[in-house]
Amino acid sequence: MKKILLGNEAIVQGALESGVQYVSAYPGTPSSEIGIVFGKIAQKHGIYFEFAVNEKTAMESAIGSSYSGLKTLVSMKNFGLNVALDAFLPFVYTGAKGATVIVVADDPSCHSSGQSEENSRGFADLAHVPILEPQDAQEAKDFTILAFKLSEKYSVPVILRTTTRVAHQRMPVEIGIINIENKKGEFVKNKNKFVTMPPRVLEMKGELLKKLETMKKDSEKLALISRGKGKLGIITSGVANLHVTEVLRKNNLNIPVLKIGMFNPLPEKKILSFVSDMKEVLIAEELEGFIEKKVKEIAGCKLKIYGKDLLPEIGELSNEKIALALGKLVKKKLFVKRTEKDLKIPLRYPRLCQGCPYWIVFSAIKKMAPEGTIFGGDIGCYMLAGFAPHEIQDYLLSMGSSIGVGHGINKAGGQKVIALIGDSTFFHAGIPALINSVYNKSDLLIFVLDNRITAMTGHQPNPGMGLTGTGESAKEIKIEDIAKACGAENVKTVDPVNMQELQDAIRDFINKKGTSVIVSRRICAYYERKLKKNI
Amino acid sequence: MDKNFNIVIAGVGGQGVITLVQLIAEAAFAEGYDVKTSELHGLSQRGGSVETHVRFGKKVWSPLISEGEADLIISLELAETLRKLRYANKNTKFVINGYFFPYPEGLSEEEITGIIGREIKQEKRIVPASKVCQEKLEKEVVSTSYLLGYCVSNELIPLKKESVLKAMENLFPEKYLELNKKAFELVWEN
Numbered sequence: 022m023k024k025i026l027l028g029n030e031a032i033v034q035g036a037l038e039s040g041v042q043y044v045s046a047y048p049g050t051p052s053s054e055i056g057i058v059f060g061k062i063a064q065k066h067g068i069y070f071e072f073a074v075n076e077k078t079a080m081e082s083a084i085g086s087s088y089s090g091l092k093t094l095v096s097m098k099n100f101g102l103n104v105a106l107d108a109f110l111p112f113v114y115t116g117a118k119g120a121t122v123i124v125v126a127d128d129p130s131c132h133s134s135g136q137s138e139e140n141s142r143g144f145a146d147l148a149h150v151p152i153l154e155p156q157d158a159q160e161a162k163d164f165t166i167l168a169f170k171l172s173e174k175y176s177v178p179v180i181l182r183t184t185t186r187v188a189h190q191r192m193p194v195e196i197g198i199i200n201i202e203n204k205k206g207e208f209v210k211n212k213n214k215f216v217t218m219p220p221r222v223l224e225m226k227g228e229l230l231k232k233l234e235t236m237k238k239d240s241e242k243l244a245l246i247s248r249g250k251g252k253l254g255i256i257t258s259g260v261a262n263l264h265v266t267e268v269l270r271k272n273n274l275n276i277p278v279l280k281i282g283m284f285n286p287l288p289e290k291k292i293l294s295f296v297s298d299m300k301e302v303l304i305a306e307e308l309e310g311f312i313e314k315k316v317k318e319i320a321g322c323k324l325k326i327y328g329k330d331l332l333p334e335i336g337e338l339s340n341e342k343i344a345l346a347l348g349k350l351v352k353k354k355l356f357v358k359r360t361e362k363d364l365k366i367p368l369r370y371p372r373l374c375q376g377c378p379y380w381i382v383f384s385a386i387k388k389m390a391p392e393g394t395i396f397g398g399d400i401g402c403y404m405l406a407g408f409a410p411h412e413i414q415d416y417l418l419s420m421g422s423s424i425g426v427g428h429g430i431n432k433a434g435g436q437k438v439i440a441l442i443g444d445s446t447f448f449h450a451g452i453p454a455l456i457n458s459v460y461n462k463s464d465l466l467i468f469v470l471d472n473r474i475t476a477m478t479g480h481q482p483n484p485g486m487g488l489t490g491t492g493e494s495a496k497e498i499k500i501e502d503i504a505k506a507c508g509a510e511n512v513k514t515v516d517p518v519n520m521q522e523l524q525d526a527i528r529d530f531i532n533k534k535g536t537s538v539i540v541s542r543r544i545c546a547y548y549e550r551k552l553k554k555n556i
Numbered sequence: 557m558d559k560n561f562n563i564v565i566a567g568v569g570g571q572g573v574i575t576l577v578q579l580i581a582e583a584a585f586a587e588g589y590d591v592k593t594s595e596l597h598g599l600s601q602r603g604g605s606v607e608t609h610v611r612f613g614k615k616v617w618s619p620l621i622s623e624g625e626a627d628l629i630i631s632l633e634l635a636e637t638l639r640k641l642r643y644a645n646k647n648t649k650f651v652i653n654g655y656f657f658p659y660p661e662g663l664s665e666e667e668i669t670g671i672i673g674r675e676i677k678q679e680k681r682i683v684p685a686s687k688v689c690q691e692k693l694e695k696e697v698v699s700t701s702y703l704l705g706y707c708v709s710n711e712l713i714p715l716k717k718e719s720v721l722k723a724m725e726n727l728f729p730e731k732y733l734e735l736n737k738k739a740f741e742l743v744w745e746n
């Protein structure tokens with residue numbers, strides 16, 4: 022039986038069919054639906070699910086589960102893996118006990134990511150981690166199942182790397198049988214396996230490299246050749262393969278294609294045999310030319326290799342881009358860029374919802390901040406502070422940085438900084454930065470925008486609002502209590518609809534010495550409407 | 557159907573673009589077609605421009621529609637139509653919700669309708685979906701279902717009414733189902 026699934030739903034389905042027992046996640050587009058769906062269905066299937074505080078804790082939670090022998094999945098967006106990396110690298114060394122799949126979602130073209138156009142494939146050589154790259158929703162499911170199998174076979178965590186066009190693609194997907202064994206995990210002590218210390222850690226590295234070497238044969242199996250004619254070939258992977266196929270079919274081109282399913286380790290033998298009777302090959306891969314470099318390394322200099330000279334390194338690929346590049350090689354116009362008249366329709370930027378509590382907060386800050394104040398931005402709906410009519414955002418980097426960088430600016434030159442940070446982001450990465458600001462004595466005003474939810478990624482619960490990822494009640498951790506416990510000199514909680522109180526608080530705190538924290542607490546208007554609709 | 561049928565759906569975040577994509581995909585699948593869609597979630601939903609693709613036919617490869625290859629462009633908002641012209645060829649049909657959602661530094665409704673009139677030479681229908689739904693059902697939000705009814709009844713989408721109704725039953729929670737069905741079927745009543 023087939024059912025139309027979103028790529029992310031297909032990953033959930035694959036995990037269920039693999040018998041997943043433990044799932045942790047931190048939301049981030051385009052991976053968020055995985056956590057959202059598990060939050061809804063985990064209890065029914067007897068699976069443990071949590072939204073963790075950040076990706077590092079999500080990863081550690083998953084590692085604990087894997088060490089206890091459970092089938093485990095952890096999901097995050099690309100930037101999340103950066104946060105989790107410190108725990109992740111040694112985990113790959115120790116290996117997984119319970120099969121473990123790590124879903125990492127990239128976002129070429131930065132449709133929903135402001136910070137960088139990160140290509141997680143770059144972690145392959147750094148972490149020596151196997152990486153699978155599905156092209157569509159069906160493969161998202163199949164490769165999830167395969168990832169669990171490989172993880173089990175080689176006792177190594179496996180990354181399932183998606184991109185927006187895979188994660189947010191729908192298609193009919195074959196549905197199989199869900200078979201989950203409800204058992205308790207058990208951590209069986211084994212220093213040799215779970216304690217990374219020299220000299221053991223170096224042995225572990227050796228074992229890992231060996232595993233990867235053996236896994237090459239699995240990679241070979243997963244690399245598929247579509248036969249064709251001629252001395253020009255195409256090597257591709259992920260969704261780019263679908264664009265390639267589209268262009269070839271449409272133009273009746275019979276060019277051989279090698280589709281890579283496993284990015285790390287690469288199927289070197291298949292690549293070699295594929296290119297052995299080629300004169301030229303086009304590497305159609307998104308973002309940085311990692312496969313291209315590898316092919317150059319192994320194929321020798323007789324082969325003419327095209328890649329990033331014909332296809333852009335920035336932005337996702339498309340049918341048009343493939344057609345343009347391929348057209349140059351087959352010397353035919355496969356795509357004619359039409360000169361479209363510039364109609365000068367101004368861009369429509371996203372904006373705060375009607376009734377969003379941030380409207381009031383931004384205008385109060387703008388009104389009360391003295392001339393020359395630097396406004397630190399952070400990651401969440403309140404990034405819109407950077408757009409008109411607010412325009413209070415002078416730097417923006419990564420979760421938690423509004424505080425950390427604000428501290429640096431204040432220490433460097435004594436300028437007044439107001440750092441804006443959301444509740445989820447505060448828990449995620451704001452707390453160490455707050456402590457640093459207190460400890461190293463900067464004069465910083467931190468504005469925590471507590472809207473009782475992780476709004477931007479689709480309204481997931483967080484530690485401040487009294488619910489877990491499965492909707493159970495949880496301890497509500499108060500941001501003002503944390504701020505006080507961290508030693509912040511001035512702490513105040515306001516409801517922003519009390520305009521006067523809000524403005525007084527800003528006026529009062531802005532020139533105070535030390536680290537000041539204003540917690541502006543009012544529920545996200547969108548979330549509130551959603552709650553009311555469900556009643 | 558030899559060739560895949562390609563629909564680009566444009567709108568503003570929060571208008572229900574993704575629900576429309578799902579309905580078409582489910583209905584096409586129920587009729588035995590292969591289907592692929594592509595959509596964007598995240599910040600684009602907060603009142604920004606949204607673009608989605610739905611393709612169905614014997615076998616669909618890429619989830620993305622190439623420039624110049626849309627058979628139908630549905631726009632849930634007037635100004636958003638004008639951002640999708642690159643997907644059109646001379647046979648592309650346009651179905652446009654006659655609804656204007658102003659934004660900072662945007663053009664006026666008159667300017668936008670003026671440009672639509674001048675620049676879109678293809679078959680185009682401006683349908684007052686939001687207005688009709690507000691007047692007849694007192695709910696503007698179901699205008700996407702009305703527009704879909706419009707497309708199906710005018711044979712602008714090669715899908716059967718029954719398949720869409722079935723898709724609605726599968727997709728909508730009970731409390732929204734009746735209203736959406738009503739909106740979808742309004743066109744046949746007139």
Ligand SMILES: Cc1ncc(C[n+]2csc(CCOP(=O)(O)OP(=O)(O)O)c2C)c(N)n1
Nearest residue numbers: 049100101400401402443444445446476477
């Ligand atoms: C390391 C990392 N993980 C996840 C994300 C995705 N992400 C973008 S905004 C956001 C959460 C914002 O929540 P909050 O701080 O509560 O602000 P709100 O959207 O509610 O205003 C997340 C998780 C990211 N950008 N970086």
Ligand code: SF4
Nearest residue numbers: 374377402545546547
């Ligand atoms: S989703 Fe919530 S926090 Fe985000 S803009 Fe809308 S009301 Fe504001």
